[in-house]
Amino acid sequence: MNTRSSVEKRYADAAIQPEAALCCPVDYDPQYLKVIPEEVIEKDYGCGDPSKWVKPGETVLDLGSGTGKICFIASQVVGPGGRVIGVDMTDDMLEVANRNAPIVAEKIGYGNVEFRKGRIQDLALDLNLLGAALEQHPVAGANDFLKLDEIAESLRVKQPLVASNSIDVVVSNCVLNLVESEQKPKLFQEIFRVLKSGGRAVISDIVSDEEVPEAMRADAHLWSGCISGALTEENFLKAFEAAGFYGVELVKFESEPWQTVAGIEFRSVTVQAYKGKQGACFERNQAVVYQGPFKSVLDDDGHRYDRGVRVAVCDKTFQLLQSGPYAGHFASIEPLEIVPSETARPFNCKKGARRHPKETKGQDYDATTEARTCIEGSDCC
Ligand SMILES: C[S@@+](CC[C@H](N)C(=O)[O-])C[C@H]1O[C@@H](n2cnc3c(N)ncnc32)[C@H](O)[C@@H]1O
Secondary structure, three states: OOHHHHHHHHHHHHHHOOOHHHOOOOOOOHHHHOOOOHHHHHOOOOOOOHHHHOOOOOEEEEEOOOOOHHHHHHHHHHOOOOEEEEEEOOHHHHHHHHHHHHHHHHHHOOOOEEEEEOEOOEOOOOHHHHHHHHHHOOOOOHHHHHHHHHHHHHHHHHOOOOOOOOEEEEEEEOOHHHOOHHHHHHHHHHHHHHEEEEEEEEEEEEEEOOOOOHHHHOOHHHHHOOOOOOEEHHHHHHHHHHHOOEEEEEEEEOOOOOEEEOOEEEEEEEEEEEOOOOOOOEEOOEEEEEOOOOOEEEOOOOOEEEEOOEEEEOHHHHHHOOOHHHOOOEEEEOOOOOOOHHHOEEOOOOOOOEOOHHHHHOOOOOOOOOOOOOOOOOOOO
16 A cells, blocks of 8 residues: 555544544643534544634634544634634545534534645645536546546636635644655645735644654555654755745644654654745835844845844835744834835845944934933833
């Protein structure tokens, strides 16, 4: 059996009969578990809890949603103003999730979760729609296959399973490792595609501390058991970078391995990564000061910020550094005379260039001011 069929069979079986070997201890918030039926909880094959980073009102996409536990937790976190979409390729998993969705909805008083059938490395292709097309155009030869391929391409464009730029936060719990090695780059690109600009991915998965040797990768049972498809902890983060994410951060790193196989440690981590650094750069005479504690830091575009130094940045970087992963690390300095965005020129990015205070205040600035008045209770005196 190859790795792909092994994953398909193992999770179809695990949807019917719980498999203890696929469970990894996770401390889910008990308040959200109260309304989730036991059948869903006992078929938990996660290794982390990405729902801890979800916020009220968000649209959430859960990759490899299994029997739906993370979706049902996220459903309560986002509240009636948000929505949750779970994607899985295994019919038996989807059956359990779909059967339990109305039960959870009744208990919490609203329904905002839906499950869709697809492969997470091809989030544009709706496998239910493809199945319906196959019934009308059965494949009996190469020409039929080519026709079906054409239909699949048209479905991806006209009726995508998950539309581009439509999701606030993509979560996943112990699934990315299961995708075949050659499809992993496509998987990260798909996560990036479906996120809105400003959105983020929060992914819990198993990583290895050393490269997994070829012989172990060929072991289909180890692969479907969330072991041998794991990326190294370093390559896992690099995969987000390669897809265009910024602010990539290990928000959880289990010190104890989940399993050790042939001396290689496999542990659970949770990574948060942001979409939104792409776009044109405009000069609005802004500067930032990195506040520390490190002597110097580098962002995902290669800009270097030395502690305490006024660095010239474009408007896009200026905005990014005030929010998301960077919030609280940079002081922002606007020029005395604001440059309207309509008249802003393209920014000449000389990475790490300083912004002289005279540029901020204006070359002719020579004001002398009184000390700021002390107000009782303020901390300015
Ligand atoms: C280890 S289980 C995790 C299930 C769930 N996230 C949880 O926390 O219990 C992996 C799930 O991902 C699904 N899966 C594996 N590979 C997939 C792929 N390429 N596309 C879609 N679903 C996939 C399996 O059907 C299974 O439900």
